[in-house]
Amino acid sequence: MRRTVLGLLALTGTAVLMGTGPAFADGATTPSPVPSAAEPTTHPEASDTPKPAAPAERSRPARPAPSAEPTRAPARDQVSVVPSGAPDTGVTTGSTGSGTGGTVIGAGAAAVLLVGGGTVFVVRRRASGA
Amino acid sequence: MTAFSRRAFTAAALASVLTACGGGTAAPPAATATPPPKPAAGSRPASGPAPVRLLIPAIGVDTPVMPLGLAADGTVQVPPVEADDRAGWYRHSPVPGRTGPSVLLGHVTVGRYGDGVFRHLGRLRPGDRIEARLENGTAAAFAVTAVRTVPKNDFPVDDVYGNVARPEVRLITCGGARTADGYADNVIVFAVQDGAGSPTSGER
Numbered sequence: 001m002r003r004t005v006l007g008l009l010a011l012t013g014t015a016v017l018m019g020t021g022p023a024f025a026d027g028a029t030t031p032s033p034v035p036s037a038a039e040p041t042t043h044p045e046a047s048d049t050p051k052p053a054a055p056a057e058r059s060r061p062a063r064p065a066p067s068a069e070p071t072r073a074p075a076r077d078q079v080s081v082v083p084s085g086a087p088d089t090g091v092t093t094g095s096t097g098s099g100t101g102g103t104v105i106g107a108g109a110a111a112v113l114l115v116g117g118g119t120v121f122v123v124r125r126r127a128s129g130a
Numbered sequence: 131m132t133a134f135s136r137r138a139f140t141a142a143a144l145a146s147v148l149t150a151c152g153g154g155t156a157a158p159p160a161a162t163a164t165p166p167p168k169p170a171a172g173s174r175p176a177s178g179p180a181p182v183r184l185l186i187p188a189i190g191v192d193t194p195v196m197p198l199g200l201a202a203d204g205t206v207q208v209p210p211v212e213a214d215d216r217a218g219w220y221r222h223s224p225v226p227g228r229t230g231p232s233v234l235l236g237h238v239t240v241g242r243y244g245d246g247v248f249r250h251l252g253r254l255r256p257g258d259r260i261e262a263r264l265e266n267g268t269a270a271a272f273a274v275t276a277v278r279t280v281p282k283n284d285f286p287v288d289d290v291y292g293n294v295a296r297p298e299v300r301l302i303t304c305g306g307a308r309t310a311d312g313y314a315d316n317v318i319v320f321a322v323q324d325g326a327g328s329p330t331s332g333e334r
Contacts, residue, residue, distance in 0.1 A: 077224055077228055078231070079224070079230065085204070086205075089248070089302060090312055091211050093239075
């Protein structure tokens with residue numbers, strides 16, 4: 001009896017851990033299709049990355065990566081602030097459904113518990129001759 | 131099975147079911163979790179009227195254009211992921227029709243909403259027409275000179291954002307291999323204003 005209870009508790013703990021693990025992983029790895037925090041309003045952040053000295057004097061070999069929106073006005077011609085990296089302009093359906101993994105694992109664990117518990121119940125009843 | 135073990139089993143099963151239900155809500159849909167980019171105060175470029183509409187007849191594009199800035203990580207903002215997808219103009223690039231590379235971006239797909247406004251950008255061919263309409267009622271017409279598909283980890287920053295001596299546009303979206311996390315490549319369309327001179331170095 002004690003073993004049964006302990007076994008059930010262990011199964012429950014496993015199911016909880018398996019169900020919640022992917023949720024944390026999702027939060028950390030799901031790519032954000034649209035960058036969120038964007039533009040400072042009135043106080044520009046103190047940035048470690050030097051901004052280009054003049055709008056039209058961008059150095060081609062260097063790739064300045066401003067850490068936030070600059071406050072100065074855009075230049076009349078050319079690109080005044082060169083963004084870093086490649087734009088993320090494609091959101092696939094797979095990247096939006098990452099929460100289903102936890103659901104499937106949790107549901108699977110519940111099903112295993114139900115079937116296993118039912119089996120134990122039947123076997124015990126038969127063994128006891130009830 | 132004793133009454134105690136039945137209670138323990140029931141509690142365990144209930145915990146599992148609750149865990150399963152919780153899994154669905156732990157990760158919000160990516161398409162709705164991120165707020166759309168907000169144009170900063172004073173986002174109106176000093177260089178002239180902003181583009182408000184983009185037309186690419188060859189691939190059936192007729193879309194509003196929103197201004198885009200920089201994200202906190204230094205990458206360019208992209209339009210919000212929503213059913214009513216539209217293009218965006220990087221507001222630190224020249225207004226279409228001004229000297230320099232005017233950069234416009236759009237999604238190729240928008241997750242559960244399906245195709246993005248630039249879904250068929252890769253089908254453009256040299257000579258195809260692009261028209262940008264500005265908020266003052268004027269328009270600038272361009273002709274495609276090159277279409278390139280490049281790996282995201284080797285994005286040609288200089289070719290896209292580098293100085294040019296004539297009015298040009300760059301249309302950017304994603305492309306290439308499609309995985310659950312996104313796309314491996316970017317599709318970049320280079321175009322020059324009608325009547326402008328020879329191609330620039332990026333139009334290979």
